[in-house]
Amino acid sequence: MARQRKRIGPYQLIEEVGTGGMGVVWRAVHTVLQREVAIKELVGSSAQDKESLERFRREGMALAQLRHESVVGIHDLFPSSTRLYMVLEYVDGPTLASLLKEAPLPWDVVATIGARVAAALEHAHHHKLIHRDVKPANVMLSKAGEVKLTDFGIARDQILGDLTKTGYAVGTPSYMPPEVLTGERADARSDIYSLGVTLYECASGRNPFAEHDSSKIFGAILASKFPRLGKVKRGLPRRFRAIVERCMRADARKRYATAADLRRDFERLLADSGARANHRQRLVGFLRSRGRLSETEALTCLNAAELLQTVSAELVAPASPFARAAASLAAALVGGGAGWWLAQRPDLWERLLP
Template sequence: MRAVAATDRDKLEKAPTKHRKIGAYRVLGELGRGGMAQVYKGLHETIQREVAIKELLPDAQKDKESLSRFHREALALAAFRHQNIVTLYDLVEKNDSLFMVMEYVDGPTLQDLIKDGYLPPDVAAVVGARIASALDHAHFRHIIHRDLKPGNVMLTKTGEVKLMDFGIAKDVDLVALTQQGMAVGTPAYMSPEQVTGVQLDPRTDIFSLGVLLYEALTGTRPFQGRTAGEIFAKIRDGKYTPLAKAAPHVPAPLANVVKRALEVSPEKRFPDAAAMRRELDLFLAHVVKVSHPALLMGFLHQRQKLTETEALAHLTHAELGVLKENAAEQRYRMPTGKLKWVAAVVLLSLATATGVYLTQDKWAPVVEKKVADQPAPASPPAPTRSPGKK
């Protein structure tokens, strides 16, 4: 986040953070700040609910567009009732300042997790499916997010995925805040429609979700350049390293979902977020044998974002043991060595033809073991008995 302006900092320092009261909420501390807003952790003292309080900074309140965006984000969040979208509790006005009181999400952002290394395919697919579900809910209410990126997605310590920051969301039923033809969003995650300034529809968010998944699976963004102009040109022309080449460990069905989401032409993408979610859920039905929240909690524990005590508040010792064992076997890393690569390609080809997939946390280690060990032929089946005979 950018450093807050000096005038804003002076005004904030006049009221000690931990002694501030905003409506029924007591401020506990600072969570972060940007060029437009400051976010605190707060507590509703009556019902003992932890919250996040977002304050529009003084200079931003003087800017009509910033003020409109803040109100628009509040209106968008107020309309949503979805487990994968952060909940708005209240909009408070105090001493000429505006505050959004929202659900407090305790956990890392997807951006934080990617910095530590790319995500395993099953984890990335779960995150993608949950975001697609959230987008489907928003699109049904005629809201386009327009700024989907890893920094706006969080994973909770209970294995949930939360989509946040609808600050530049567009209500297709309202007049746009920005001038026609002006690009709005984060350059590397924009759709071709955004960078060329044409009319947007919900499929712009599908493209951005494809960019997000590509980065989650590889650790790098598909569209890169020294300037925003270079990035825009690559997005417009669809020039990026195919996922199959950038991350050969990703199963073909999942790679195909990402490829379709990244189509330059909106007509070639998924028709809506629900269709993309269904494809991701179909992939997950083949590869994930535990609950999705448990899988995410196991991943967070492996990445040291979740303590064992926190995990055992929701999982049994047996469940956590299985997740630890799976993590220890493959350590969420790309397989290395020619033998693994050749065997993996063969198995993925068979999987594509038959529709049967190994779970991500076992497919690489199992490949190596089966090729190396060559198990003995199974013994002939026992003779069958006639009905009624013992």
């Protein structure tokens, strides 16, 4: 909860939703537009530290270059009193880090998320931005089933360069690619490596370097010493494992050359596996199955056509109960009563969830 309810410019703070060593994030509302936003501010010594302030400004500048459905958008960056505030799109869902505290994610959900984050990186790389801190805590799922890449605080502009001399002056050790640890500059393939580690963790429930203490993590990364994904988590499709582990190759030349190549491989895998639902449908269903959405919220996120597609994807035989249910649903959809109809059939709703 918020330490105290206060206003910052035209924004009324509602509650504190995140905190870290350098800053805090608030859920807030614009008092005139009545739009929910997230407000990020530096706290403690970071609020006065020149390098922290410059990095904060650079994050705002980086986000201002981007406009993509899988990148958290920025609305404003402004000073008030002695503080600098960043106004961001508010994402009303969990981070992957939060979801991983409960259990690993289904492989097709991981592939879906991987495709969307790869698309976000593809967009950022097109604008000459390297994220440099892709990890579960920086990927969020909205209640509407959208994937959002957050925290460009240490992003590097390939044109403007770094704030410091080292490529990864700050970041999260267990997600750093080998080339950065040896002093080379980060490029698009470095983000792909970090995404691979993130997806490995999402699918298996453990970081590939978790068994190493902090003093040995760098050595394990440089030597590419981690358990193969298939040994950590049984039942994962071979193609899925191959995609994730290709991202994590120690030699950057053996990884995907671009985020676009990675995105296309995930999309082909999902299509070949028979996935018919779009990414929003699949992720809304997943969030509902994890108890992160109520039935009402889930139904609000899916329109009539998407609901029908979701039911059709579950059919196991033309004469099955699912087929008869789908026919009933189709009739209800034509009548415009999709939400009401499913609300009266909780038994069917449960059968539609993954």
